[in-house]
Amino acid sequence: MAVAGALALACAGCENDDAVVLRPPAAPDLTDPVSLALDIQPTFTASCALSGCHAGAFPVAGLTLEEGRLYEPGLGAVGVASAQAPLLRIEPGASDRSYLVHKLEGTQGQVGGVGARMPLGGPPVSAEFLEALRTWIDDGAPDN
Template identity: 45%
Template sequence: MTLQLLKTQLALGLFVFTCLGEARAAEPAFGKDILPVLQQNCVSCHITGEELGGLGLAPSLAYDQLVNADSQQSSMLRVKPGAPDESYLLHKLAGTHLDQGGTGGRMPLGLPALSDAQLEQLSQWIAAGAPNN
């Protein structure tokens, strides 16, 4: 193998490694990205889980109340890791929950809908396996 070929392969490898690292860094994190959205938009009505819908989103409860948790309004899981389209939370926030056999109104009830960017971030987090990071 020539020195030039080796340098080219190393440069290509470094480029790919850098790109993969940036892609991983761009994945939303529950604590840094998802929880703040829930705290800003949802926790005023969903604190302990005793509220309508049985969903508690206080920081100490939120992850366990969402991920692999049954919805009280649908046969879907609230968040099904790796499957945004099968996660009731996204449908409830996007207003497509009735199409999925759900009930009630779009969330957050009586407030502006989450932005497309926020919904996309939630979708990406779920698609990544909904890690507790």
């Protein structure tokens, strides 16, 4: 299944005037396992891992969503503590306890988090992408 582009994270508020707003894709086919490489990472790379957002030496909130860095201790997302809430950014097997999901849904305040819903200044992510992201996390957030 290809969800690339589903996230539509424009990062308009991330000090990057060259950000591109992506159109929401068709609903993903969740009958196949969700793939980080095919369904999740391409959207993070195109929409979030931009200069001034979640990329580079000093990414916003100390979180990089660059390809190959999601599992990086400290700056990555999988299994890494959030600096904004008492949760992991992505807790493998537990999308409800994954701060990244709450930030994308705008429910970060309910879990002790701060700041605005992501993408900052952009449209909310699609329900289809959130479903794919939750499924991938609930399946253990595999490096697939």
